Amino acid sequence: MKQNKTLFLVEIAIFTSLAFLLNLVSQVMPLKVWPQGGSVSIEMVPIFIMAYRWGVKGGVLAGFLLGLLQFVFGPTIYHPVQGFIDYFVAFSVVGLAGLFASQIKNAVQQKQRGKWIVLATLGILLGSLLRFISHFITGIVFFGSYAPEGQPVALYSFIYNGTYMLPNFILCVIIVVLVISAAPKKMI
Secondary structure (H helix, E strand, C coil): CHHHHHHHHHHHHHHHHHHHHHHHHHHHCCCCCCCCCCCCCCCCHHHHHHHHHHHHHHHHHHHHHHHHHHHHCCCCCCCHHHHHHHHHHHHHHHHHHHHHHHHHHHHHHCCCHHHHHHHHHHHHHHHHHHHHHHHHHHHHHHCHHHCCCCCCHHHHHHHHHHHHHHHHHHHHHHHHHHHHHHCHHHHC
C-alpha cells in the first residue's frame, strides 16, 4: 500500500510538472493570440493520463496543482473570483475525466481498442467541456466589457473560449489515444 501511495505522489509530481512545461511551451509559441488569456496547448494531456491511471482523485489533484502553478507563475487575473475559477476550478474539473478510468482499464485489458478509444474520448470531452464552461462563465461575468458593441456577451464568451478549447480538445484526443496505443498496459 505504501509503495502505491509513493508511486501516486511521484506520478502526480511528474505529470503536473509535464503539464506545466507544456503550458510554458504554448506561451512562447505563436499560438497565444487571445488577449485576455487562453491558448492552444496540450497541457491537459498529462492530466487526462493521470485521470485514466488513478481515477478522479489523480486527475483532479493534477489539474488543481497545474492551476496552482499557473496561478503562481504569471496569471492573468482581473478579479480574485475570476482567478479562482479560471485557474483552480477550470483545471481541477479536467480531472473528472477519471470517471471513465475503470471502464477504460477494463477495455484495455480485454483488448477492446475501439471501446477504450471511445471512452477516453468521452472523458476528454467531459474534462474539456467542464473547463470550457468555467472559462465561459468568467468570460460573461468578468470579460463582457471586451465584447464588440452590439454582440451579446454570452456569444462573445462562447466564441472567444471556443476558439481555443475546441482545438485543445481535438489535440488532446489525438495525443492521448496515440500515447495509450503506444503502451496501453503501462499508461493505464
